[in-house]
Amino acid sequence: xxxxxxxxxxxxxxxxxxxxxxxxxxxxxxxxxxxxxxxxxxxxxxxxxxxxxxxxxxxxxxxxxxxxxxxxxxxxxxxxxxxxxxxxxxxxxxxxxxxxxxxxxxxxxxxxxxxxxxxxxxxxxxxxxxxxxxxxxxxxxxxxxxxxxxxxxxxxxxxxxxxxxxxxxxxxxxxxxxxxxxxxxxxxxxxxxxxxxxxxxxxxxxxxxxxxxxxxxxxxxxxxxxxxxxxxxxxxxxxxxxxxxxxxxxxxxxxxxxxxxxxxxxxxxxxxxxxxxxxxxxxxxxxxxxxxxxxxxxxxxxxxxxxxxxxxxxxxxxxxxxxxxxxxxxxxxxxxxxxxxxxxxxxxxxxxxxxxxxxxxxxxxxxxxxxxxxxxxxxxxxxxxxxxxxxxxxxxxxxxxxxxxxxxxxxxxxxxxxxxxxxxxxxxxxxxxxxxxxxxxxxxxxxxxxxxxxxxxxxxxxxxxxxxxxxxxxxxxxxxxxxxxxxxxxxxxxxxxxxxxxxxxxxxxxxxxxxxxxxxxxxxxxxxxxxxxxxxxxxxxxxxxxxxxxxxxxxxxxxxxxxxxxxxxxxxxxxxxxx
Amino acid sequence: xxxxxxxxxxxxxxxxxxxxxxxxxxxxxxxxxxxxxxxxxxxxxxxxxxxxxxxxxxxxxxxxxxxxxxxxxxxxxxxxxxxxxxxxxxxxxxxxxxxxxxxxxxxxxxxxxxxxxxxxxxxxxxxxxxxxxxxxxxxxx
Numbered sequence: 007x008x009x010x011x012x013x014x015x016x017x018x019x020x021x022x023x024x025x026x027x028x029x030x031x032x033x034x035x036x037x038x039x040x041x042x043x044x045x046x047x048x049x050x051x052x053x054x055x056x057x058x059x060x061x062x063x064x065x066x067x068x069x070x071x072x073x074x075x076x077x078x079x080x081x082x083x084x085x086x087x088x089x090x091x092x093x094x095x096x097x098x099x100x101x102x103x104x105x106x107x108x109x110x111x112x113x114x115x116x117x118x119x120x121x122x123x124x125x126x127x128x129x130x131x132x133x134x135x136x137x138x139x140x141x142x143x144x145x146x147x148x149x150x151x152x153x154x155x156x157x158x159x160x161x162x163x164x165x166x167x168x169x170x171x172x173x174x175x176x177x178x179x180x181x182x183x184x185x186x187x188x189x190x191x192x193x194x195x196x197x198x199x200x201x202x203x204x205x206x207x208x209x210x211x212x213x214x215x216x217x218x219x220x221x222x223x224x225x226x227x228x229x230x231x232x233x234x235x236x237x238x239x240x241x242x243x244x245x246x247x248x249x250x251x252x253x254x255x256x257x258x259x260x261x262x263x264x265x266x267x268x269x270x271x272x273x274x275x276x277x278x279x280x281x282x283x284x285x286x287x288x289x290x291x292x293x294x295x296x297x298x299x300x301x302x303x304x305x306x307x308x309x310x311x312x313x314x315x316x317x318x319x320x321x322x323x324x325x326x327x328x329x330x331x332x333x334x335x336x337x338x339x340x341x342x343x344x345x346x347x348x349x350x351x352x353x354x355x356x357x358x359x360x361x362x363x364x365x366x367x368x369x370x371x372x373x374x375x376x377x378x379x380x381x382x383x384x385x386x387x388x389x390x391x392x393x394x395x396x397x398x399x400x401x402x403x404x405x406x407x408x409x410x411x412x413x414x415x416x417x418x419x420x421x422x423x424x425x426x427x428x429x430x431x432x433x434x435x436x437x438x439x440x441x442x443x444x445x446x447x448x449x450x451x452x453x454x455x456x457x458x459x460x461x462x463x464x465x466x467x468x469x470x471x472x473x474x475x476x477x478x479x480x481x482x483x484x485x486x487x488x489x490x491x492x493x494x495x496x497x498x499x500x501x502x503x504x505x506x507x508x509x510x511x512x513x514x515x516x517x518x519x520x521x522x523x524x525x526x527x528x529x530x531x532x533x534x535x536x537x538x539x540x541x542x543x544x545x546x547x548x549x550x551x552x553x554x555x556x557x558x559x560x561x562x563x564x565x566x567x568x569x570x571x572x573x574x575x576x577x578x579x580x581x582x583x584x585x
Numbered sequence: 586x587x588x589x590x591x592x593x594x595x596x597x598x599x600x601x602x603x604x605x606x607x608x609x610x611x612x613x614x615x616x617x618x619x620x621x622x623x624x625x626x627x628x629x630x631x632x633x634x635x636x637x638x639x640x641x642x643x644x645x646x647x648x649x650x651x652x653x654x655x656x657x658x659x660x661x662x663x664x665x666x667x668x669x670x671x672x673x674x675x676x677x678x679x680x681x682x683x684x685x686x687x688x689x690x691x692x693x694x695x696x697x698x699x700x701x702x703x704x705x706x707x708x709x710x711x712x713x714x715x716x717x718x719x720x721x722x723x724x725x726x
Contacts, residue, residue, distance in 0.1 A: 067653070077664075081660065139650050162657060165665060502686035502688070
């Protein structure tokens, strides 16, 4: 009996042990299933979803940049890249067949494409880039396994390199890198969208699978104030002068005084907008929009600002007499005329016409530093113009308040004829516009309209402030007319139109408190004098033969005005300037 | 009487059990088979429709791309360099070497116009007339 119980006990124990093990295994399996299917369900469900869902980021067309008349300066064109899956071309015979077919559609040699695919160890590789629509359609019709097309739009420039620095260029990711392409990237680029779809084993979209789409927003078209013809003429005339005088560079700004709209902004050297080579230092130099990034000592053109200050304060009139002894002393420093001579009895008009430094210093001393610098700053110098262009600098104006330890009476004298302070061509163009616009300083305007998904948005001209009285403006314009009349028609000639102008010739600062033996030649003019419609500032850097603004820069003004005035249907008034 | 009832029962059973059962089974099998095909038919229809939509979308995109390419061609043909080339090479025009200006007592000509397709689309002006509510209020004494 005891033996039976023992045998029974042994077998019972074994049975229960087996049952226990099975139960334990079953419990482990159930626990694991609970973990996988209940606790971790969201994670695995998401992983499974991701395995058979694909997402593509889509972007709509980048907006175009148009000139003021609607002609495109930069626009996007659809282009396509051919992508090949390495696995699809793993078999050499299949690869050769597919590559031969592709070659006939793309023009890329079959061997080149096969080499590209074999040279990398990635899932998919581009074998042909920048295909046009016809080529892309041919590739699509081949319906080759493992071959697909992706959009890779390219930027095209119907006007070539016109306005290169202003427009700028985009990177390989389609985002703006320089110029307006960068400054207006958010407007031009639109917003990216996405397509999520269920795919089959070879990556093709399932016809009745899950699909969701967030549409991309197209970029807005931006209409500039720039006129393509005026811009081209400005660039051509500037380059002509730079070549003729072997200058190192230069800038031209053409504006409408009444609106502040910039019709042209040219800088030289420039670069090839269609194929910018960023490894070339010359390209980096040419990308700079010198009209806003480069501050320079303006020289005698600044005498207009000095004269405007004294006229507006009622301290002088064009006929106010003064005696030019050829030199004047400020704080122990002696100021002399550019020709190192004295001119005896003179008037304020004579000071401006003959560009006498001594007279300008005397006029500034009449104004006093507080008044002088208040007007200088009111004209917009020493602060960005608010153009919105990246890289714009403020220039440098030292005043008794801003630089008490670094300012002396002689600075007032040198500043009066444009030395010891720096401005940008755009700043000076806007100040010149204020003189031509009844004393009202306008904000420079580059964008006229934005035509986007939300509709057409017109940008209105913006007044900054009234700087001088309208009477002062008229008086100064007439004085500029006298100055222009004194310039030889060999350099300044706008037949049929009367011009108001002032030239400048300034030594280039060496950055250490002294000056180099090179010059910046400049010329500021408005036309027609009776009712100015255009103000033009020309700056030529370091001409090699002659330094004079009248000789180097005035012909650029003439060349632009001669061509642009008839083009813009601006009627002449008054007698012709020069010849 | 009883014999008659038994005969009717047998006849009915014959109809249901002998003659009709295979038919019922076949019909049932066909119904089940057809029902099983329904999702396939639906799926096929949906696939065809999706395929049609995809084709039409592709055609729409192709036409849009062609249109944009043509617009760009127009832009390139309207460029200053293209105009200059036509003027010089086809029309044999050149730069004037003796420009003479004459002044006439007449208003300046209108500004040049550009092709309308190159200009931004004009936005419709908002209605400035009275609203219906204003009209109703206006009728009140």
